[in-house]
Amino acid sequence: MKIETKNLNLWYGTFQALKEVNVAFQEKRITAIIGPSGCGKSTLLRVFNRMNDLIEGVRTSGEVFIDGVNIIDHAADLVSLRKQVGMVFQRPNPFPLSVYENIVFGQRIHGAMSKGALDEVVQQSLESVLLWDELKDRLNESAMGLSLEQKQRLCIARLIAVQPDIVLMDEPCSTLDPQATQRIEELMRELKKNYTIIIVTHNMQQAARVSDDAGFMLLGELVEFAKTEDVFTKPKDKRTEDYITGKYG
Amino acid sequence: MRNPQRTEKIAFFFLFLATLVIAxxxxxxxxxxxSKGLPAIxxxxxxxxxxxxxxxGGIFPAIMGTVYLVTGAIIFALPIGLLAAVYLSEYAKDNLLTRVIKLAIVNLAGVPSVVYGLFGLALFVVFFKFGASILSGSLTLGIMILPIIITxxxxALESVPYSFREVSYSLGASKWQTIRHIVLPNAIPGILTGTILGLGRAAGETAPILFTVAAFYLPQLPKSIFDQAMALPYHLYVISTQVPNVDEKIRYATALVLLVLVLCMNLVAILIRYQFRKRKKW
Structure with a gap:
């Protein structure tokens, strides 16, 4: 198991956002977490790179193992954790820098590299998100001038440059049009060969299209977790069935 | 009878009038x-x-004195002000101490400039024994413009979008790396604006330099930061009130030079800010 949680609870102040979550994510697969707004799916995602730490008043109990290491531990090294576990956000959020500087940001903060090595990282990262041909002549232009889809791909390239092995995606297509969404989904299938991907989405069709495993969350609980086709065709829990058939959500 | 169109016209007229009165x-x-000063330049x-x-004769020592004083004030106030601002906006937790510090800064901005002059006299000139010198004057002016720069x-720091910081952290950057590589570069235009305002204020104030540095008359340039210096605002005050029979042209020409000096400094900073603004799109 790549990631495993044991009795994971999380509180924002007095509000409990995650309740006794026990789940295991497999390596080099796409796992989707679905559920209505406020069900705790983004919170769960942000446990894995400890981004919840940035919010004041967050308390966590339980254990989360990544490659066998408990990352909830206070002694956990956040820098190496976040290098290992990258994140793609809802809104494409490149830095107001050039395309090139966006991609090498991670390298710059994690230690010096020669210009040649950086150039190689930029090319490899852009190639892996299928942007190299489009942008190889625009590396010094501001990333703010790209299209939304290009920006989101660039953000993925930026985190690939740090060489993570887990990629967390928090509604990565919610600001994109259907064609762009389709192309990002294709990219995800491509990335699956090398990365373990967890995607949070409230778009059930997207979860059905792209994921291998799926989990359904409601009010902080992980209600159901199974192979995606099983979750969608023969849900075991009544609440899952009601959600995927559109009775609420 | 209510007539919205007429009310609109009346409102517009007064709003426009108020703006005109300012301009x-x-x-x-x-x-x-x-018109009065240019002929003497x-x-x-x-x-x-x-x-x-x-x-x-000329006013060269006063021009250079003001340049030295403003430069000294910025060298002192910009780093301290910037570091304090970074601490307050990025690191400080909202507690009693932080609130007291913030209140102190607001109050510092409201202190009359002549009080700074007396404070500078007591602290730098007398207590630290810097004497009436460029050092004392610069430090006094620096303290005066600190609140402008900090605020x-x-x-500027707080207007940098949270999403930039979030991404930076998610890529494994530490807090300081995030500030250093992402927050500060994007806050530079705003910081420059504060510095511009501070510069202009430091160049134009008379009271803070009155007791701390300003020389009534010096026929040569200061040789070190422990020397007194002439300064444009004080020189203007002197030739306008203390020396009889100074030609009006010379007084206005001095004022013009002071004005142009301040405007030039502002212009340089505005140009730098414009360059940054062009790149910023969010």
Missing amino acids: LPVGLVVIIII NWQFLSDIPRQGMRS ASRE
Whole structure:
């Protein structure tokens, strides 16, 4: 198991956002977490790179193992954790820098590299998100001038440059049009060969299209977790069935 | 009878009038100073020392004195102000101490400039024994413009979108790396604005330098930061009130030089800010 949680609870102040979550994510697969707004799916995602730490008043109990290491531990090294576990956000959020500087940001903060090595990282990262041909002549232009889809791909390239092995995606297509969404989904299938991907989405069709495993969350609980086709065709829990058939959500 | 169109016209008229009332004095100040001062401006006026009891000659020592003082004030106030602003906006937790510090900064901005002058006299001139010197004057001016720089810098830092910080952290950057590589570069335009305002204020104030540095008359340039210096605002005060029979032209020309000096400094900073703004799109 790549990631495993044991009795994971999380509180924002007095509000409990995650309740006794026990789940295991497999390596080099796409796992989707679905559920209505406020069900705790983004919170769960942000446990894995400890981004919840940035919010004041967050308390966590339980254990989360990544490659066998408990990352909830206070002694956990956040820098190496976040290098290992990258994140793609809802809104494409490149830095107001050039395309090139966006991609090498991670390298710059994690230690010096020669210009040649950086150039190689930029090319490899852009190639892996299928942007190299489009942008190889625009590396010094501001990333703010790209299209939304290009920006989101660039953000993925930026985190690939740090060489993570887990990629967390928090509604990565919610600001994109259907064609762009389709192309990002294709990219995800491509990335699956090398990365373990967890995607949070409230778009059930997207979860059905792209994921291998799926989990359904409601009010902080992980209600159901199974192979995606099983979750969608023969849900075991009544609440899952009601959600995927559109009775609420 | 209510008539929205008429009310609209009346409202527009008064709003426009108020704006005009603001613009008018600015325009008049510039026009009067230029028309009365420009005839006296020539190379000798800018490059010579004052002669004949400051009734002729130039104002070169006063120009250089003001340049030294403003430079010294910025060298002192910008780093401290910026570091304090970074601490307050990025690191400080909202507790009693932080609130007291913030309140102190607000109050510092409200202190009359003559009080800074006395404070500088007591602390730098007398207590630290710097004497009436460029050092004392610069430090006094620096303290005076600290709140301007801190407030503007804090606003600039806080206007950098949270999403930039979030991404930076998610890529494994530490807090300081995030500030250093992402927050500060994007806050530079706002920080420059604060510095511009501070510069202008430091260059134009008379009271803080009165007891701490300003020389009534010095026929040569200061040799070190422990020397006294002439300064444009104080020189203007002297030739306007303390020395009889100074030609009006010379007084207005001095005012014009001070005005142009401040505007030039502002212009440089505005140009830098413009360059940054062009790149910023969010």
